[in-house]
Amino acid sequence: MKKISFSFGASFGGSALSSEALRERYGARLSGAMDWLKGTPAEIPGHGWMALPDCGAGEIEKTAKWLSGYDSIIQVGIGGSALGNLMLNQALLGGFYNERTKGPKFYLADNPDPDKARSIMELAGSGRTALVGVSKSGSTAETMAQFLWFREELIKKGQNDEDLLVITDPEKGIFRAFAKAAGCRSMELPASVGGRYSVLCPAGLATAAALGIDVEALLRGAREMRNFLTEEKDFDRNPAMKAAALHILHESEKREMSVIMPYSSKMAYFAEWYAQLWAESLGKNGLGTTPVRALGAIDQHSQVQLYTEGPDDKFFTIICFGDHGGEVAVPKVEREELAPLKYLEGQEIGEMLNLEAKSTAAAIVKSGRPLLWIEMERLDAESLGGLIFFYEYLTALTGRAMGIDPFDQPGVEQGKKYTYGLMGRKGYEKDAEEVREWFEKISAEKISVK
Numbered sequence: 380m381k382k383i384s385f386s387f388g389a390s391f392g393g394s395a396l397s398s399e400a401l402r403e404r405y406g407a408r409l410s411g412a413m414d415w416l417k418g419t420p421a422e423i424p425g426h427g428w429m430a431l432p433d434c435g436a437g438e439i440e441k442t443a444k445w446l447s448g449y450d451s452i453i454q455v456g457i458g459g460s461a462l463g464n465l466m467l468n469q470a471l472l473g474g475f476y477n478e479r480t481k482g483p484k485f486y487l488a489d490n491p492d493p494d495k496a497r498s499i500m501e502l503a504g505s506g507r508t509a510l511v512g513v514s515k516s517g518s519t520a521e522t523m524a525q526f527l528w529f530r531e532e533l534i535k536k537g538q539n540d541e542d543l544l545v546i547t548d549p550e551k552g553i554f555r556a557f558a559k560a561a562g563c564r565s566m567e568l569p570a571s572v573g574g575r576y577s578v579l580c581p582a583g584l585a586t587a588a589a590l591g592i593d594v595e596a597l598l599r600g601a602r603e604m605r606n607f608l609t610e611e612k613d614f615d616r617n618p619a620m621k622a623a624a625l626h627i628l629h630e631s632e633k634r635e636m637s638v639i640m641p642y643s644s645k646m647a648y649f650a651e652w653y654a655q656l657w658a659e660s661l662g663k664n665g666l667g668t669t670p671v672r673a674l675g676a677i678d679q680h681s682q683v684q685l686y687t688e689g690p691d692d693k694f695f696t697i698i699c700f701g702d703h704g705g706e707v708a709v710p711k712v713e714r715e716e717l718a719p720l721k722y723l724e725g726q727e728i729g730e731m732l733n734l735e736a737k738s739t740a741a742a743i744v745k746s747g748r749p750l751l752w753i754e755m756e757r758l759d760a761e762s763l764g765g766l767i768f769f770y771e772y773l774t775a776l777t778g779r780a781m782g783i784d785p786f787d788q789p790g791v792e793q794g795k796k797y798t799y800g801l802m803g804r805k806g807y808e809k810d811a812e813e814v815r816e817w818f819e820k821i822s823a824e825k826i827s828v829k
Protein backbone atom coordinates (compact mmCIF):
# COMPACT_ATOMS: atom_id res chain seq x y z
CA MET A 380 0.00 0.00 0.00
CA LYS A 381 1.28 3.47 -0.85
CA LYS A 382 1.70 5.75 2.11
CA ILE A 383 -1.33 7.25 3.87
CA SER A 384 -0.43 9.81 6.51
CA PHE A 385 -2.55 11.39 9.22
CA SER A 386 -1.48 14.76 10.63
CA PHE A 387 -2.92 15.79 13.98
CA GLY A 388 -0.94 19.01 14.51
CA ALA A 389 -4.01 21.28 14.25
CA SER A 390 -6.68 18.88 15.43
CA PHE A 391 -7.59 20.59 18.72
CA GLY A 392 -8.77 23.98 17.42
CA GLY A 393 -10.59 25.80 20.20
CA SER A 394 -10.28 22.92 22.66
CA ALA A 395 -7.99 23.59 25.61
CA LEU A 396 -6.98 19.94 25.90
CA SER A 397 -3.37 18.91 25.15
CA SER A 398 -2.29 15.75 23.32
CA GLU A 399 -1.16 14.25 26.65
CA ALA A 400 -4.48 15.03 28.30
CA LEU A 401 -6.32 13.52 25.30
CA ARG A 402 -4.41 10.27 25.73
CA GLU A 403 -5.03 10.31 29.44
CA ARG A 404 -8.74 10.96 29.09
CA TYR A 405 -9.55 8.52 26.29
CA GLY A 406 -6.59 6.12 25.92
CA ALA A 407 -7.85 3.39 28.25
CA ARG A 408 -11.40 3.60 26.90
CA LEU A 409 -10.14 3.20 23.35
CA SER A 410 -7.84 0.31 24.27
CA GLY A 411 -10.93 -1.36 25.73
CA ALA A 412 -12.82 -0.71 22.49
CA MET A 413 -9.93 -2.23 20.51
CA ASP A 414 -10.02 -5.34 22.70
CA TRP A 415 -13.77 -5.58 22.19
CA LEU A 416 -13.27 -5.41 18.42
CA LYS A 417 -11.06 -8.48 18.67
CA GLY A 418 -14.20 -10.52 19.43
CA THR A 419 -15.78 -12.84 16.92
CA PRO A 420 -18.99 -12.36 14.91
CA ALA A 421 -20.57 -14.99 17.17
CA GLU A 422 -19.90 -12.72 20.14
CA ILE A 423 -20.59 -9.39 18.42
CA PRO A 424 -23.42 -9.28 15.86
CA GLY A 425 -22.39 -7.21 12.85
CA HIS A 426 -18.68 -7.68 13.39
CA GLY A 427 -17.99 -9.85 10.31
CA TRP A 428 -16.60 -6.96 8.20
CA MET A 429 -13.27 -7.21 10.02
CA ALA A 430 -12.58 -10.57 8.38
CA LEU A 431 -13.63 -9.53 4.86
CA PRO A 432 -10.10 -8.59 3.73
CA ASP A 433 -9.16 -12.28 4.19
CA CYS A 434 -11.95 -13.66 2.02
CA GLY A 435 -10.03 -13.61 -1.25
CA ALA A 436 -11.36 -12.65 -4.66
CA GLY A 437 -11.83 -16.14 -6.13
CA GLU A 438 -15.61 -16.41 -6.20
CA ILE A 439 -15.95 -12.71 -6.99
CA GLU A 440 -13.69 -12.98 -10.03
CA LYS A 441 -15.65 -15.96 -11.33
CA THR A 442 -18.93 -14.05 -11.11
CA ALA A 443 -17.26 -10.96 -12.56
CA LYS A 444 -16.16 -12.96 -15.59
CA TRP A 445 -19.76 -14.01 -16.19
CA LEU A 446 -21.03 -10.44 -15.73
CA SER A 447 -18.42 -8.98 -18.04
CA GLY A 448 -19.91 -10.97 -20.93
CA TYR A 449 -23.00 -8.74 -20.91
CA ASP A 450 -23.47 -5.49 -22.79
CA SER A 451 -24.76 -3.78 -19.68
CA ILE A 452 -25.16 -4.42 -15.97
CA ILE A 453 -27.98 -2.87 -13.96
CA GLN A 454 -27.56 -3.01 -10.22
CA VAL A 455 -30.39 -2.23 -7.83
CA GLY A 456 -29.71 -1.49 -4.17
CA ILE A 457 -29.76 1.45 -1.80
CA GLY A 458 -27.69 2.75 1.13
CA GLY A 459 -24.93 0.30 1.95
CA SER A 460 -26.03 -1.84 -0.99
CA ALA A 461 -25.20 0.97 -3.43
CA LEU A 462 -22.87 3.61 -1.99
CA GLY A 463 -19.87 1.29 -1.79
CA ASN A 464 -20.21 0.47 -5.50
CA LEU A 465 -20.65 4.09 -6.44
CA MET A 466 -17.59 4.99 -4.39
CA LEU A 467 -15.36 2.27 -5.88
CA ASN A 468 -16.40 3.00 -9.44
CA GLN A 469 -15.93 6.72 -9.19
CA ALA A 470 -12.63 6.56 -7.32
CA LEU A 471 -11.01 3.86 -9.42
CA LEU A 472 -12.60 4.11 -12.85
CA GLY A 473 -12.90 7.88 -12.92
CA GLY A 474 -15.61 9.84 -14.66
CA PHE A 475 -17.27 8.92 -17.96
CA TYR A 476 -16.75 5.17 -17.51
CA ASN A 477 -19.77 4.24 -19.63
CA GLU A 478 -18.70 6.53 -22.46
CA ARG A 479 -15.23 5.03 -22.56
CA THR A 480 -15.62 1.33 -21.81
CA LYS A 481 -15.40 -1.51 -24.29
CA GLY A 482 -16.85 -3.80 -21.61
CA PRO A 483 -20.32 -3.73 -20.10
CA LYS A 484 -21.91 -0.40 -19.30
CA PHE A 485 -22.92 -0.04 -15.67
CA TYR A 486 -26.03 1.54 -14.18
CA LEU A 487 -26.97 1.74 -10.54
CA ALA A 488 -30.61 2.25 -9.66
CA ASP A 489 -30.71 3.31 -6.02
CA ASN A 490 -33.33 6.02 -5.56
CA PRO A 491 -36.70 4.78 -6.78
CA ASP A 492 -37.15 7.38 -9.46
CA PRO A 493 -39.31 6.50 -12.47
CA ASP A 494 -37.41 8.85 -14.77
CA LYS A 495 -34.08 7.31 -13.78
CA ALA A 496 -35.37 3.74 -14.08
CA ARG A 497 -36.81 4.38 -17.56
CA SER A 498 -33.67 6.16 -18.70
CA ILE A 499 -31.47 3.28 -17.53
CA MET A 500 -33.60 0.80 -19.43
CA GLU A 501 -33.45 2.97 -22.54
CA LEU A 502 -29.68 3.33 -22.30
CA ALA A 503 -29.27 -0.42 -21.80
CA GLY A 504 -31.08 -0.74 -25.12
CA SER A 505 -31.48 -3.99 -26.95
CA GLY A 506 -28.16 -5.50 -25.86
CA ARG A 507 -27.98 -8.29 -23.29
CA THR A 508 -28.38 -6.98 -19.76
CA ALA A 509 -27.52 -8.57 -16.42
CA LEU A 510 -29.65 -7.51 -13.45
CA VAL A 511 -27.91 -7.53 -10.07
CA GLY A 512 -30.05 -7.13 -6.96
CA VAL A 513 -28.22 -6.29 -3.74
CA SER A 514 -30.01 -6.24 -0.40
CA LYS A 515 -28.82 -7.54 2.94
CA SER A 516 -32.32 -7.82 4.38
CA GLY A 517 -33.76 -8.91 1.06
CA SER A 518 -36.83 -6.81 1.64
CA THR A 519 -36.05 -3.08 1.29
CA ALA A 520 -39.02 -1.64 -0.60
CA GLU A 521 -37.02 0.68 -2.89
CA THR A 522 -34.77 -2.16 -4.00
CA MET A 523 -37.41 -4.85 -4.31
CA ALA A 524 -39.82 -2.64 -6.27
CA GLN A 525 -37.11 -1.74 -8.77
CA PHE A 526 -35.84 -5.30 -8.97
CA LEU A 527 -39.32 -6.48 -9.90
CA TRP A 528 -39.68 -3.73 -12.52
CA PHE A 529 -36.30 -4.27 -14.16
CA ARG A 530 -36.79 -8.04 -14.16
CA GLU A 531 -40.06 -7.61 -16.00
CA GLU A 532 -38.37 -5.30 -18.51
CA LEU A 533 -35.69 -7.92 -19.14
CA ILE A 534 -38.34 -10.57 -19.70
CA LYS A 535 -40.06 -8.25 -22.19
CA LYS A 536 -36.90 -8.14 -24.21
CA GLY A 537 -36.59 -11.91 -24.25
CA GLN A 538 -34.24 -12.48 -21.32
CA ASN A 539 -34.93 -14.62 -18.28
CA ASP A 540 -33.87 -15.45 -14.72
CA GLU A 541 -30.55 -16.79 -15.95
CA ASP A 542 -29.58 -13.17 -16.37
CA LEU A 543 -30.11 -12.34 -12.71
CA LEU A 544 -27.67 -12.21 -9.82
CA VAL A 545 -28.95 -11.79 -6.28
CA ILE A 546 -26.57 -10.78 -3.46
CA THR A 547 -28.21 -11.17 -0.09
CA ASP A 548 -28.16 -12.86 3.32
CA PRO A 549 -27.15 -16.55 3.08
CA GLU A 550 -30.40 -17.76 4.62
CA LYS A 551 -32.92 -15.08 5.44
CA GLY A 552 -35.20 -12.76 3.48
CA ILE A 553 -37.43 -12.65 0.44
CA PHE A 554 -34.49 -12.25 -1.93
CA ARG A 555 -32.86 -15.48 -0.74
CA ALA A 556 -36.16 -17.33 -0.99
CA PHE A 557 -36.56 -16.01 -4.54
CA ALA A 558 -33.01 -16.95 -5.56
CA LYS A 559 -33.55 -20.49 -4.28
CA ALA A 560 -36.92 -20.92 -5.95
CA ALA A 561 -35.94 -19.29 -9.26
CA GLY A 562 -32.60 -21.07 -9.30
CA CYS A 563 -30.85 -17.88 -10.36
CA ARG A 564 -27.28 -17.02 -9.54
CA SER A 565 -26.68 -15.72 -6.05
CA MET A 566 -23.86 -14.66 -3.78
CA GLU A 567 -23.74 -14.26 -0.03
CA LEU A 568 -23.76 -11.03 1.86
CA PRO A 569 -22.56 -12.56 5.12
CA ALA A 570 -25.08 -12.58 7.97
CA SER A 571 -22.47 -11.00 10.23
CA VAL A 572 -21.91 -7.96 7.95
CA GLY A 573 -24.22 -4.95 8.03
CA GLY A 574 -25.03 -3.07 4.80
CA ARG A 575 -22.86 -0.03 5.49
CA TYR A 576 -19.84 -2.24 6.28
CA SER A 577 -20.36 -4.47 3.22
CA VAL A 578 -18.29 -2.80 0.50
CA LEU A 579 -15.48 -5.36 0.75
CA CYS A 580 -17.76 -8.38 0.21
CA PRO A 581 -19.66 -9.42 -2.96
CA ALA A 582 -22.17 -6.60 -2.37
CA GLY A 583 -19.51 -4.05 -3.24
CA LEU A 584 -17.00 -6.12 -5.16
CA ALA A 585 -18.90 -8.28 -7.66
CA THR A 586 -19.84 -5.55 -10.11
CA ALA A 587 -16.65 -3.61 -9.35
CA ALA A 588 -14.58 -6.61 -10.48
CA ALA A 589 -16.72 -6.96 -13.62
CA LEU A 590 -15.81 -3.40 -14.56
CA GLY A 591 -12.12 -4.15 -14.16
CA ILE A 592 -11.38 -2.93 -10.62
CA ASP A 593 -8.50 -4.78 -8.98
CA VAL A 594 -10.31 -6.47 -6.11
CA GLU A 595 -7.22 -8.32 -4.84
CA ALA A 596 -5.45 -4.98 -4.45
CA LEU A 597 -8.40 -3.45 -2.58
CA LEU A 598 -8.47 -6.37 -0.17
CA ARG A 599 -4.69 -6.29 0.26
CA GLY A 600 -4.79 -2.61 1.18
CA ALA A 601 -7.62 -3.21 3.65
CA ARG A 602 -5.74 -6.15 5.17
CA GLU A 603 -2.57 -4.14 5.67
CA MET A 604 -4.50 -1.30 7.29
CA ARG A 605 -6.40 -3.71 9.54
CA ASN A 606 -3.23 -5.44 10.67
CA PHE A 607 -1.59 -2.13 11.45
CA LEU A 608 -4.55 -0.63 13.32
CA THR A 609 -5.40 -3.71 15.36
CA GLU A 610 -1.80 -4.38 16.37
CA GLU A 611 -0.64 -0.86 17.20
CA LYS A 612 -1.47 -0.35 20.88
CA ASP A 613 0.33 2.94 21.33
CA PHE A 614 -2.26 5.73 21.34
CA ASP A 615 0.20 8.20 19.82
CA ARG A 616 1.07 5.91 16.92
CA ASN A 617 -2.40 4.62 16.07
CA PRO A 618 -4.28 7.13 13.88
CA ALA A 619 -7.66 5.46 14.48
CA MET A 620 -7.30 5.72 18.27
CA LYS A 621 -6.25 9.34 18.06
CA ALA A 622 -8.94 10.32 15.56
CA ALA A 623 -11.64 8.51 17.58
CA ALA A 624 -10.56 10.34 20.75
CA LEU A 625 -10.70 13.67 18.93
CA HIS A 626 -14.17 13.02 17.54
CA ILE A 627 -15.44 12.17 21.02
CA LEU A 628 -13.69 15.18 22.53
CA HIS A 629 -15.10 17.59 19.97
CA GLU A 630 -18.59 16.18 20.31
CA SER A 631 -18.38 16.68 24.08
CA GLU A 632 -17.36 20.31 23.44
CA LYS A 633 -20.35 20.88 21.13
CA ARG A 634 -18.51 20.52 17.83
CA GLU A 635 -21.26 18.24 16.64
CA MET A 636 -20.51 18.10 12.92
CA SER A 637 -17.87 16.08 11.19
CA VAL A 638 -16.93 17.59 7.84
CA ILE A 639 -15.10 15.39 5.36
CA MET A 640 -13.59 17.19 2.41
CA PRO A 641 -11.55 15.17 -0.07
CA TYR A 642 -9.75 17.17 -2.74
CA SER A 643 -10.55 15.03 -5.78
CA SER A 644 -13.66 14.70 -7.93
CA LYS A 645 -13.09 10.98 -7.81
CA MET A 646 -13.82 11.01 -4.08
CA ALA A 647 -17.23 12.67 -4.00
CA TYR A 648 -18.94 9.33 -3.42
CA PHE A 649 -16.38 8.43 -0.79
CA ALA A 650 -17.83 11.29 1.25
CA GLU A 651 -21.35 9.94 0.61
CA TRP A 652 -20.29 6.46 1.70
CA TYR A 653 -18.63 7.87 4.82
CA ALA A 654 -21.76 9.85 5.67
CA GLN A 655 -23.90 6.72 5.89
CA LEU A 656 -21.24 4.78 7.77
CA TRP A 657 -20.80 7.55 10.33
CA ALA A 658 -24.42 8.64 10.71
CA GLU A 659 -26.04 5.23 10.87
CA SER A 660 -23.37 3.79 13.15
CA LEU A 661 -23.03 6.61 15.65
CA GLY A 662 -26.29 8.54 15.72
CA LYS A 663 -27.89 6.86 18.72
CA ASN A 664 -28.98 7.49 22.31
CA GLY A 665 -28.92 11.25 21.73
CA LEU A 666 -25.24 11.03 20.74
CA GLY A 667 -23.32 11.23 17.46
CA THR A 668 -21.93 13.89 15.19
CA THR A 669 -23.54 14.89 11.91
CA PRO A 670 -21.44 14.02 8.87
CA VAL A 671 -21.12 16.81 6.33
CA ARG A 672 -19.96 15.93 2.81
CA ALA A 673 -17.84 18.52 1.13
CA LEU A 674 -15.68 18.36 -1.97
CA GLY A 675 -12.55 20.34 -2.71
CA ALA A 676 -12.21 22.65 -4.47
CA ILE A 677 -15.94 23.08 -5.23
CA ASP A 678 -16.99 23.68 -1.64
CA GLN A 679 -14.37 26.38 -1.19
CA HIS A 680 -16.76 28.39 -3.30
CA SER A 681 -19.81 27.26 -1.39
CA GLN A 682 -19.23 26.33 2.26
CA VAL A 683 -15.83 27.64 3.36
CA GLN A 684 -17.25 31.03 4.38
CA LEU A 685 -19.36 29.19 6.96
CA TYR A 686 -16.46 26.94 7.92
CA THR A 687 -14.19 29.84 8.81
CA GLU A 688 -16.60 32.43 10.19
CA GLY A 689 -19.70 30.45 11.15
CA PRO A 690 -20.11 28.72 14.51
CA ASP A 691 -17.24 26.67 15.94
CA ASP A 692 -19.31 23.48 15.80
CA LYS A 693 -17.32 21.32 13.35
CA PHE A 694 -14.33 19.00 13.26
CA PHE A 695 -12.81 19.02 9.77
CA THR A 696 -11.00 16.32 7.82
CA ILE A 697 -9.33 17.24 4.55
CA ILE A 698 -8.03 14.40 2.37
CA CYS A 699 -5.42 15.29 -0.20
CA PHE A 700 -3.73 13.18 -2.93
CA GLY A 701 -0.10 13.27 -3.92
CA ASP A 702 -0.68 12.22 -7.48
CA HIS A 703 -3.79 13.03 -9.49
CA GLY A 704 -2.52 11.39 -12.68
CA GLY A 705 -3.28 12.78 -16.15
CA GLU A 706 -1.12 15.81 -16.77
CA VAL A 707 -3.16 18.89 -17.54
CA ALA A 708 -1.10 22.06 -17.48
CA VAL A 709 -2.05 25.64 -18.23
CA PRO A 710 -0.60 26.71 -21.61
CA LYS A 711 1.47 29.80 -22.33
CA VAL A 712 -0.47 33.01 -21.83
CA GLU A 713 0.23 35.12 -24.88
CA ARG A 714 -2.52 37.71 -25.15
CA GLU A 715 -1.81 40.99 -23.47
CA GLU A 716 -5.19 41.41 -21.77
CA LEU A 717 -4.64 37.99 -20.15
CA ALA A 718 -1.24 38.99 -18.76
CA PRO A 719 -2.54 39.04 -15.13
CA LEU A 720 -3.04 35.27 -15.58
CA LYS A 721 0.63 34.68 -16.39
CA TYR A 722 1.15 33.29 -12.88
CA LEU A 723 -0.89 30.24 -14.00
CA GLU A 724 1.38 29.50 -16.98
CA GLY A 725 2.78 25.99 -16.91
CA GLN A 726 0.97 25.11 -13.67
CA GLU A 727 -0.50 21.62 -13.34
CA ILE A 728 -4.21 21.62 -12.50
CA GLY A 729 -3.73 18.63 -10.18
CA GLU A 730 -1.02 20.53 -8.34
CA MET A 731 -3.30 23.56 -8.13
CA LEU A 732 -5.90 21.36 -6.43
CA ASN A 733 -3.33 20.34 -3.84
CA LEU A 734 -2.26 23.92 -3.20
CA GLU A 735 -5.91 24.84 -2.74
CA ALA A 736 -6.33 22.01 -0.23
CA LYS A 737 -3.41 23.42 1.76
CA SER A 738 -4.79 26.95 1.52
CA THR A 739 -8.23 25.89 2.74
CA ALA A 740 -6.72 23.90 5.60
CA ALA A 741 -4.63 26.89 6.61
CA ALA A 742 -7.64 29.23 6.48
CA ILE A 743 -9.72 26.86 8.63
CA VAL A 744 -6.93 26.46 11.17
CA LYS A 745 -6.26 30.22 11.22
CA SER A 746 -9.89 30.70 12.21
CA GLY A 747 -9.29 28.47 15.21
CA ARG A 748 -11.19 25.41 13.98
CA PRO A 749 -9.89 21.84 14.49
CA LEU A 750 -8.68 19.93 11.46
CA LEU A 751 -7.27 16.50 10.67
CA TRP A 752 -5.13 16.43 7.52
CA ILE A 753 -4.93 13.11 5.63
CA GLU A 754 -2.55 12.70 2.73
CA MET A 755 -2.63 9.76 0.32
CA GLU A 756 0.38 9.23 -1.89
CA ARG A 757 -1.84 7.80 -4.61
CA LEU A 758 -5.50 7.02 -5.23
CA ASP A 759 -5.25 3.40 -6.36
CA ALA A 760 -7.13 0.25 -5.37
CA GLU A 761 -4.70 -0.74 -2.65
CA SER A 762 -4.63 2.66 -0.97
CA LEU A 763 -8.40 3.05 -1.25
CA GLY A 764 -8.82 -0.37 0.40
CA GLY A 765 -6.65 0.95 3.23
CA LEU A 766 -8.65 4.16 3.60
CA ILE A 767 -11.95 2.27 3.55
CA PHE A 768 -10.80 -0.01 6.33
CA PHE A 769 -9.43 2.95 8.30
CA TYR A 770 -12.85 4.61 8.28
CA GLU A 771 -14.74 1.42 9.13
CA TYR A 772 -12.43 0.77 12.06
CA LEU A 773 -12.50 4.40 13.20
CA THR A 774 -16.30 4.36 13.17
CA ALA A 775 -16.61 1.10 15.09
CA LEU A 776 -13.97 2.20 17.60
CA THR A 777 -15.58 5.59 18.15
CA GLY A 778 -19.01 4.02 18.63
CA ARG A 779 -17.82 1.48 21.14
CA ALA A 780 -15.88 4.11 23.08
CA MET A 781 -19.02 6.29 23.11
CA GLY A 782 -20.92 3.39 24.65
CA ILE A 783 -23.20 2.67 21.71
CA ASP A 784 -23.61 -0.27 19.34
CA PRO A 785 -21.97 0.81 16.05
CA PHE A 786 -23.53 -2.09 14.12
CA ASP A 787 -27.29 -1.64 14.51
CA GLN A 788 -29.69 0.98 13.08
CA PRO A 789 -32.98 0.84 15.00
CA GLY A 790 -33.96 4.37 13.95
CA VAL A 791 -33.96 3.54 10.24
CA GLU A 792 -35.87 0.35 10.78
CA GLN A 793 -38.84 2.39 12.02
CA GLY A 794 -39.06 4.34 8.76
CA LYS A 795 -38.79 1.12 6.76
CA LYS A 796 -41.68 -0.40 8.72
CA TYR A 797 -43.82 2.70 8.20
CA THR A 798 -43.23 2.46 4.44
CA TYR A 799 -44.20 -1.23 4.42
CA GLY A 800 -47.36 -0.32 6.33
CA LEU A 801 -48.34 2.51 3.98
CA MET A 802 -47.74 0.30 0.97
CA GLY A 803 -50.05 -2.35 2.37
CA ARG A 804 -47.56 -5.04 3.38
CA LYS A 805 -49.17 -7.65 5.61
CA GLY A 806 -48.17 -7.52 9.27
CA TYR A 807 -47.44 -3.78 9.23
CA GLU A 808 -51.00 -2.48 9.67
CA LYS A 809 -50.21 -0.92 13.05
CA ASP A 810 -47.27 0.93 11.55
CA ALA A 811 -49.51 2.35 8.84
CA GLU A 812 -51.94 3.54 11.50
CA GLU A 813 -49.14 5.18 13.47
CA VAL A 814 -47.72 7.04 10.51
CA ARG A 815 -51.18 8.34 9.61
CA GLU A 816 -51.56 9.69 13.15
CA TRP A 817 -48.19 11.42 12.97
CA PHE A 818 -49.06 12.84 9.61
CA GLU A 819 -52.18 14.45 10.97
CA LYS A 820 -49.94 16.39 13.32
CA ILE A 821 -47.42 17.21 10.58
CA SER A 822 -49.99 18.53 8.14
CA ALA A 823 -51.80 20.77 10.64
CA GLU A 824 -51.36 24.58 10.57
CA LYS A 825 -51.01 24.43 6.81
CA ILE A 826 -50.53 27.60 4.77
CA SER A 827 -51.20 27.11 1.06
CA VAL A 828 -50.11 29.60 -1.53
CA LYS A 829 -51.95 29.49 -4.84
Ligand SMILES: O=P(O)(O)OC[C@H]1O[C@](O)(CO)[C@@H](O)[C@@H]1O
Pocket residue numbers: 457458459460513514515516517518519522574575659788791792
Ligand atom coordinates in the same frame (compact mmCIF):
# COMPACT_ATOMS: atom_id res chain seq x y z
O1 LIG B 1 -29.26 -3.89 2.01
P1 LIG B 1 -30.65 -3.62 2.46
O2 LIG B 1 -31.12 -4.57 3.51
O3 LIG B 1 -31.59 -3.52 1.32
O4 LIG B 1 -30.65 -2.21 3.18
C1 LIG B 1 -30.30 -1.03 2.51
C2 LIG B 1 -29.96 0.00 3.53
O5 LIG B 1 -31.07 0.22 4.38
C3 LIG B 1 -30.64 0.34 5.72
O6 LIG B 1 -30.99 -0.82 6.39
C4 LIG B 1 -31.32 1.45 6.37
O7 LIG B 1 -31.17 2.62 5.63
C5 LIG B 1 -29.15 0.48 5.64
O8 LIG B 1 -28.52 0.08 6.81
C6 LIG B 1 -28.84 -0.37 4.46
O9 LIG B 1 -27.57 -0.12 3.94
